[in-house]
Amino acid sequence: MKTFLEIGNANDQSTLNSKGLVLDMDVDMPSFQRSNYTLEFPFFENKDSDNHIDILGRDDVIKRINSIMHNRLNKDKYWPVIISTSRGMGKTFLLKKFGMQQINEKLKTSLIENAITTGRILSFDFAKQPIAIQNEEDVYSFFPRLMVFFLCRIFDGTQVDGINFEKIIMFNNVTSFKGTQVRFNAWLLKVARYGTETMMKEYIRLTNIAFGVKEIAPPVFLLDEIQTLCRPTNLLSSFWIDGTPRNHSRLSLLLTQLAGNLKPVCICTGTNSGNIISIEKAAILPQVLSLTPLVSEYGEFWTQLTAYSNRGSSQHSAIKMDADEDLINALVYASYQIPRLLWVAHSVWFDLRKQGTASNREYYIQAFELEAINYYGEMVQILETFTTEEVAHILLACGVHWTVKNEASNVPGTTIPWVTLIQKSVVFPYLDGCYLFPFTLVWRVARSPHTLKEEVIKRCAQLIPNLDVRDLFISFDTLCSWENYNLGVGYETLFSSSLAVKYYLRSISTENTSGYFSFPAIYDISHSDEATFSIMSDYEVNFSHGISLPTHEVFTNADDLGFTIVNNRNIHDAHHDLILPART
Numbered sequence: 001m002k003t004f005l006e007i008g009n010a011n012d013q014s015t016l017n018s019k020g021l022v023l024d025m026d027v028d029m030p031s032f033q034r035s036n037y038t039l040e041f042p043f044f045e046n047k048d049s050d051n052h053i054d055i056l057g058r059d060d061v062i063k064r065i066n067s068i069m070h071n072r073l074n075k076d077k078y079w080p081v082i083i084s085t086s087r088g089m090g091k092t093f094l095l096k097k098f099g100m101q102q103i104n105e106k107l108k109t110s111l112i113e114n115a116i117t118t119g120r121i122l123s124f125d126f127a128k129q130p131i132a133i134q135n136e137e138d139v140y141s142f143f144p145r146l147m148v149f150f151l152c153r154i155f156d157g158t159q160v161d162g163i164n165f166e167k168i169i170m171f172n173n174v175t176s177f178k179g180t181q182v183r184f185n186a187w188l189l190k191v192a193r194y195g196t197e198t199m200m201k202e203y204i205r206l207t208n209i210a211f212g213v214k215e216i217a218p219p220v221f222l223l224d225e226i227q228t229l230c231r232p233t234n235l236l237s238s239f240w241i242d243g244t245p246r247n248h249s250r251l252s253l254l255l256t257q258l259a260g261n262l263k264p265v266c267i268c269t270g271t272n273s274g275n276i277i278s279i280e281k282a283a284i285l286p287q288v289l290s291l292t293p294l295v296s297e298y299g300e301f302w303t304q305l306t307a308y309s310n311r312g313s314s315q316h317s318a319i320k321m322d323a324d325e326d327l328i329n330a331l332v333y334a335s336y337q338i339p340r341l342l343w344v345a346h347s348v349w350f351d352l353r354k355q356g357t358a359s360n361r362e363y364y365i366q367a368f369e370l371e372a373i374n375y376y377g378e379m380v381q382i383l384e385t386f387t388t389e390e391v392a393h394i395l396l397a398c399g400v401h402w403t404v405k406n407e408a409s410n411v412p413g414t415t416i417p418w419v420t421l422i423q424k425s426v427v428f429p430y431l432d433g434c435y436l437f438p439f440t441l442v443w444r445v446a447r448s449p450h451t452l453k454e455e456v457i458k459r460c461a462q463l464i465p466n467l468d469v470r471d472l473f474i475s476f477d478t479l480c481s482w483e484n485y486n487l488g489v490g491y492e493t494l495f496s497s498s499l500a501v502k503y504y505l506r507s508i509s510t511e512n513t514s515g516y517f518s519f520p521a522i523y524d525i526s527h528s529d530e531a532t533f534s535i536m537s538d539y540e541v542n543f544s545h546g547i548s549l550p551t552h553e554v555f556t557n558a559d560d561l562g563f564t565i566v567n568n569r570n571i572h573d574a575h576h577d578l579i580l581p582a583r584t
Contacts, residue, residue, distance in 0.1 A: 032210045086272070087376075087425045115219070143196040218265075220264065226251055550570065
């Protein structure tokens with residue numbers, strides 16, 4: 001038993017001796033046992049389903065994270081990972097699964113596995129702890145506070161390096177906490193003066209002692225909901241734009257604290273607020289990734305959810321998927337494979353099936369839509385939030401998978417930045433730099449007089465003659481109802497509509513006044529795709545008059561094909577389905 005003398009008042013942990021000195025005594029605690037340690041995510045929502053559902057459709061993202069992690073020490077600048085996407089895409093789920101290494105066996109990495117076994121996985125959710133950072137001083141002290149919090153949580157009730165640790169329940173109390181043990185309090189006082197780099201060394205030192213290892217790797221930081229930190233500070237950064245230094249945001253200032261010699265792994269996720277990636281880049285170079293819908297993994301996702309739900313409903317007969325294939329497919333496509341909406345769709349299906357509700361497709365779809373708008377209320381308001389002109393251009397751009405190279409740029413034909421739509425969950429990151437607009441869902445649930453929807457459709461047809469914007473968004477039910485001939489006509493209509501829209505968007509996004517564009521320009525085909533580029537670059541087209549839908553067949557030798565895409569869909573046995581007038 002170690003004894004210390006202090007001047008002070010007697011309390012439950014002290015006894016007053018005859019000379020008026022307070023005799024404070026540290027009560028020995030058992031040594032920390034690594035076998036008792038379990039990885040925890042105290043700031044993340046604890047869902048039982050997380051332990052039963054695999055991380056699907058994220059292998060490419062995880063490969064990229066692994067590559068960044070293993071190459072970070074070779075870079076002049078610090079490389080934090082920032083996963084910026086729309087709500088409901090599974091950001092927190094990815095952080096937890098990656099932090100636990102519950103991922104594809106081939107993608108597991110010893111760097112994270114060693115961090116797991118040595119208590120070096122640290123996580124935080126800024127949305128659930130909104131006052132964690134309120135000023136610049138909080139930024140500087142955040143990582144030391146987080147490390148103290150986790151050390152006290154991991155070592156609670158045990159002794160490490162002669163220090164008897166006590167858990168700090170509330171993160172916001174880290175700097176003011178005073179325990180019952182003298183040496184512990186002395187340690188708290190000492191580390192309160194540490195910066196991030198020094199505190200990381202202390203974290204490494206104590207976890208090496210506790211876990212009986214000699215690992216030099218620093219902690220791994222998993223930070224969720226970082227969009228809350230995108231407020232500017234008054235501190236100038238060393239990053240300049242157009243000859244003017246930019247101010248730090250709280251986020252950029254925070255990540256710069258890690259840009260020392262140790263360069264720890266830091267993976268951040270957040271809903272794109274427009275400012276996440278626009279941060280100081282002098283000392284750090286954020287590696288920005290995104291999450292997309294489960295384009296091909298939704299079947300396995302549904303299967304795992306069903307197995308999990310059946311385990312939790314043992315008092316009922318197991319719900320089977322076999323007889324509901326068409327209904328499930330309809331719900332999957334109604335969700336646009338957005339993870340949160342897939343989860344909602346499955347919950348609706350499972351609960352209704354458990355109640356014995358007949359598999360009436362429309363009833364299930366409507367029930368799904370009601371739950372979907374509880375989570376994405378913005379979808380209901382789109383026609384009230386934006387003008388007819390704006391909605392028309394949003395539909396046109398998303399309907400043809402317009403490539404967005406800079407999320408801060410505006411939707412063509414509007415003054416609306418893409419990030420505004422991402423933040424409002426009106427659009428969702430999709431493949432190859434384009435954005436998904438869940439048209440069928442939004443069009444069914446959007447709250448507005450019917451005439452507003454008709455005005456949007458009419459405006460699109462004014463911008464591109466003979467375009468029906470709905471042809472860009474073929475619903476699952478419509479697709480399933482078509483016979484082979486209609487499938488062919490539908491595809492040709494989709495192709496001609498898409499080409500006409502791409503031409504229009506390119507024409508309003510450039511200063512080209514001739515009206516002619518090459519196919520690589522319209523389709524944004526890079527020179528690196530040499531074979532395709534060399535073929536398509538020989539032709540230039542002008543579709544400024546939109547789409548032509550003749551009632552009598554038009555042939556390629558017609559005298560004046562005009563500046564249109566000719567679609568002979570009204571002629572059942574036409575020789576040429578589509579004619580694209582071009583010049584060489």
